[in-house]
Amino acid sequence: MSSASSTDPFQPLKADDPAVVGGYRLAAVLGAGGMGKVYLSYTPGGRPLALKVIRAEFSEDPEFRRRFQQEVRSAQRVQGLYTAPVIDSDTEGAQPWLATAYVPGASLAHAVARHGGLPLRSVLLLTVGVAEALGGIHGAGIVHRDLKPANVLLAADGPRVIDFGIARAADTTALTGTGVSVGTPAFMAPEQAAAGTVTPATDVFALGQIAAYAAIGAPAFGEGPSHAVLYRIVHEDPDLSRLPDELRPLVTRCLSRDPTDRPALADIIRMCHEISPEPLRQGEDWLPRAVAGSITERLRMPAPAPTPPPQPSAAPTPTEFAPGNAPTPPPGGPTYTPTGYAVASAPTQTGPGTPGAPGVPGSVPPGPWQRHAYQQGHPTPPPQPSGFQQPGFQQPGWGSSGFQPAAPRRKRPGLVVGASIFGALVVLGVIGSLLPDDPDTSGKGDRATSSSAGAGSSGSGSADKARDKPADPRPVSYQGIDVTANYALKLADHPPRPVEDEGSGVSYGKGDFYFYRDDLFGDERVGSANGKLVVLKNSQKGSLEVCRQETRFTEKIELEQLTSGSQICVLSKAGHIAVVTYRGKSGPDDPSTYITIDLTVWRNAEEAQMS
Numbered sequence: 001m002s003s004a005s006s007t008d009p010f011q012p013l014k015a016d017d018p019a020v021v022g023g024y025r026l027a028a029v030l031g032a033g034g035m036g037k038v039y040l041s042y043t044p045g046g047r048p049l050a051l052k053v054i055r056a057e058f059s060e061d062p063e064f065r066r067r068f069q070q071e072v073r074s075a076q077r078v079q080g081l082y083t084a085p086v087i088d089s090d091t092e093g094a095q096p097w098l099a100t101a102y103v104p105g106a107s108l109a110h111a112v113a114r115h116g117g118l119p120l121r122s123v124l125l126l127t128v129g130v131a132e133a134l135g136g137i138h139g140a141g142i143v144h145r146d147l148k149p150a151n152v153l154l155a156a157d158g159p160r161v162i163d164f165g166i167a168r169a170a171d172t173t174a175l176t177g178t179g180v181s182v183g184t185p186a187f188m189a190p191e192q193a194a195a196g197t198v199t200p201a202t203d204v205f206a207l208g209q210i211a212a213y214a215a216i217g218a219p220a221f222g223e224g225p226s227h228a229v230l231y232r233i234v235h236e237d238p239d240l241s242r243l244p245d246e247l248r249p250l251v252t253r254c255l256s257r258d259p260t261d262r263p264a265l266a267d268i269i270r271m272c273h274e275i276s277p278e279p280l281r282q283g284e285d286w287l288p289r290a291v292a293g294s295i296t297e298r299l300r301m302p303a304p305a306p307t308p309p310p311q312p313s314a315a316p317t318p319t320e321f322a323p324g325n326a327p328t329p330p331p332g333g334p335t336y337t338p339t340g341y342a343v344a345s346a347p348t349q350t351g352p353g354t355p356g357a358p359g360v361p362g363s364v365p366p367g368p369w370q371r372h373a374y375q376q377g378h379p380t381p382p383p384q385p386s387g388f389q390q391p392g393f394q395q396p397g398w399g400s401s402g403f404q405p406a407a408p409r410r411k412r413p414g415l416v417v418g419a420s421i422f423g424a425l426v427v428l429g430v431i432g433s434l435l436p437d438d439p440d441t442s443g444k445g446d447r448a449t450s451s452s453a454g455a456g457s458s459g460s461g462s463a464d465k466a467r468d469k470p471a472d473p474r475p476v477s478y479q480g481i482d483v484t485a486n487y488a489l490k491l492a493d494h495p496p497r498p499v500e501d502e503g504s505g506v507s508y509g510k511g512d513f514y515f516y517r518d519d520l521f522g523d524e525r526v527g528s529a530n531g532k533l534v535v536l537k538n539s540q541k542g543s544l545e546v547c548r549q550e551t552r553f554t555e556k557i558e559l560e561q562l563t564s565g566s567q568i569c570v571l572s573k574a575g576h577i578a579v580v581t582y583r584g585k586s587g588p589d590d591p592s593t594y595i596t597i598d599l600t601v602w603r604n605a606e607e608a609q610m611s
Contacts, residue, residue, distance in 0.1 A: 080136035117217035196497025208254025488514035527556030542579030
């Protein structure tokens with residue numbers, strides 16, 4: 001998610017922006033991107049936060065939610081001076097969100113667009129800082145996979161890498177045709193652009209691009225349409241003619257097409273120190289004065305809008321006690337604070353760390369049920385397992401007083417009477433349902449009435465079942481996918497990119513759909529190592545309903561059984577259903593052997609199989 005590109009880094013909230021998210025009152029808009037919107041907010045102690053609300057289109061995708069939850073948990077383990085730590089999150093709400101430490105600094109993309117390339121010393125300090133940040137990210141088991149100038153912020157004492165891990169969750173969504181674009185083609189690695197393969201070396205390639213961009217003031221592989229840039233990344237060498245001579249060996253190694261030829265992060269840091277004519281030390285003078293001026297602009301942060309005073313005469317609304325919608329107590333009474341967090345002072349902030357978490361530092365932020373309990377005046381729950389916590393940091397005074405429960409509400413007689421009446425009606429209804437039906441002693445008249453009532457009851461039950469049945473997922477289509485021999489793809493990936501299937505011929509890896517070729521005997525087949533498939537008859541047209549009704553499933557199909565236009569139903573163990581339309585095979589003059597397919601996927605169409 002990028003920073004705001006306006007000269008004013010803080011944009012006012014609009015009518016469609018929420019006032020409060022997860023108990024945090026919003027103060028301004030920091031930026032927006034393909035995945036959502038970023039807001040400025042504050043902890044109860046006044047520390048600024050960057051609160052990122054994920055777009056509704058992503059939150060409707062169950063696979064995204066699952067991956068997003070995993071990535072947030074991993075991101076909370078990331079520690080280091082050059083990252084913006086994750087402080088709080090809600091991955092299960094109507095719209096997922098996460099809050100990180102606010103970094104008062106422009107993004108590298110904004111700084112270069114406004115002031116041009118950076119001097120050599122700034123580029124070297126930027127490179128070693130981002131390399132150190134990647135070390136912490138990779139150490140937590142995360143590959144950033146979307147490292148780009150917009151995700152590198154320039155703080156007063158060095159760079160900060162943000163949004164690590166979120167792109168991995170977005171890669172799994174079924175979004176197409178919505179204008180959502182995850183990842184930046186100009187900064188992808190060749191293996192990422194060609195086959196979707198992502199490793200820590202992918203981030204090293206992006207780091208080389210970052211260094212070149214900071215020095216040159218433009219992408220090393222040029223600009224233009226995405227497909228043109230991606231072609232140059234995969235097939236051509238970067239234009240480093242304007243790069244300072246000192247940086248060329250380092251950047252050239254980072255931008256090697258072969259991931260195994262790229263240097264390790266420790267080697268990158270060592271080379272930067274060798275290149276620098278003076279010792280590299282991060283300090284407030286690491287940026288040119290013009291760029292550093294943007295930090296001052298971002299320190300003048302607006303305060304959140306004041307909470308309106310409570311109206312004593314107003315009746316409570318159904319959502320008054322819902323998580324994140326706590327009522328404002330009267331002056332002098334207990335105060336409500338947002339969800340707890342445990343984090344040391346961010347390197348870009350001044351002063352000591354601020355209390356604000358219930359319990360001790362490192363406690364896991366309370367979930368929705370816990371927030372609900374707090375707002376009802378219940379005692380503080382027992383300590384939870386430790387979450388994200390900066391090592392070696394202890395802030396005196398952190399305890400249960402950091403979170404004050406709301407005052408108990410006075411019961412209202414009218415509500416008690418209404419609740420009693422409602423409860424009595426429910427009890428009478430239950431007793432009535434347990435009584436036996438009257439025997440049919442009057443012949444057709446009673447039988448007709450009973451039949452009519454039964455039909456009405458049956459119709460109501462059918463309607464209830466229809467309402468309870470989840471809607472079928474929307475199909476997502478991909479055209480002209482080339483699957484190279486001994487490559488496989490997964491239906492959950494978006495877009496599905498064939499990856500080399502190292503187990504082909506033995507276990508066939510873990511692909512939902514693969515193309516296998518035995519070079520010795522010339523055998524060729526397609527199959528699924530993570531599900532089952534069936535070739536549809538000529539009279540059948542591939543659809544979700546047709547695939548659900550099929551029973552003639554197998555695990556592999558000989559290629560000679562297929563002709564152009566043949567359709568195959570694929571059902572994966574993860575619950576995804578797809579129709580593969582075979583379009584043909586590569587010709588004898590092609591340098592590689594591959595098949596071309598069209599793919600339509602219904603993600604999460606069935607319950608996932610446990611085995």
